[in-house]
Amino acid sequence: MTKTLFPDGLVGVIFDCDGVMIDSRDANREYYNRILAYLGMPAMTSEQECYAFMATARQALCRILPPHLHACLEQTANAAVNYARDIVPLLRLQPGFLEFIERLHAGGLRMAIATNRVDRGLQTVLDFFALPPYFDPVVTASNAAPKPSPEGTRMICKAWGVAPCRTLFVGDSEHDKTAALGADVVFAAFNGDGLQGHITVLNFVELAQALAGAL
Incomplete structure (x- = not known):
């Protein structure tokens, strides 16, 4: 599979943050529902979530x-909830993520992040989990148009000086898929509840297996 997807070789991997690097669904739900409760409003619907x-x-x-x-x-959000105290402890690193990025690093592959978090929110995650400084560039909603725009993906490929066809974007949503395909980058659908990509996996063990020929 990897030779077909990356005939010239895989050079770099772009990660979405929420849902890929970290499991934050419960934390996100708690954050927004606390704001709604503070305002006397009902909890989010499944569509809103x-x-x-x-x-x-x-x-x-x-x-x-x-x-x-x-x-x-x-x-309003700051008055309703203390994110660092009440929400960050609910975040969980995705199983196998650290092992996967260490394998990429050992193989000399580049890594970047493309997230719809703002700079401050992403830095909170990086600091909380004490993640290694492998990610460059880091593209957020503070420095690029948010996904589904492919702007951030293109920025990363340009910063690397790498053709999009030699880059993999790992994401878990249609926004991620659109941001990848809009920049002609290979897309890996990760634990995406029916989401399909050039590569479709449930976890980092499966992703490592799918990329075995390129790592």
């Missing part, structure tokens, strides 16, 4: 909160 998991925090809050609060989203 799915959207919030893919979107930027601002996009999610605009979706679930009434328009008169859109001018003060950050202030």
Whole structure:
């Protein structure tokens, strides 16, 4: 499979953060539901929850909160919940992620992150899990158009000086898939609940097996 997908070889891997590097679904649900409870509103619907998991925090809050609060989203969220104290401890590193990136690093492959978190939110994750400094560049909603725009994916390929066809994007959502395919990058659908990609896997053990010829 890898020779077919990467006839010129695999040079770098781009990771989405939430749902790929970390398991944050419970944490995200708790974060937004605390804000809604603070405002006396009902918990998110399943549709709102799915959207919030893919979107930027601002996009999610605009979706679930009434328009008169859109001018003060950050202030409202900060008043409702202490993210570092109440939410970050709920985050979990995806099983096998550390072993996988160590294998990539040992093989000389480059790594980057493309997330819809803002700079501060992603740095909180990197610091909390004390992840190694393998990821460069790190593209967030603070420095590129959020996914599904392919802008961030293109930025990474340009920074690496690598053809998109020699790059893999690992994501778990349609936003990730669109961001990858829009930049002509090979897409690996990771634990995506029916999401399909050039490679479709449930976990990092399966991903390592799928890429065995390229690692």
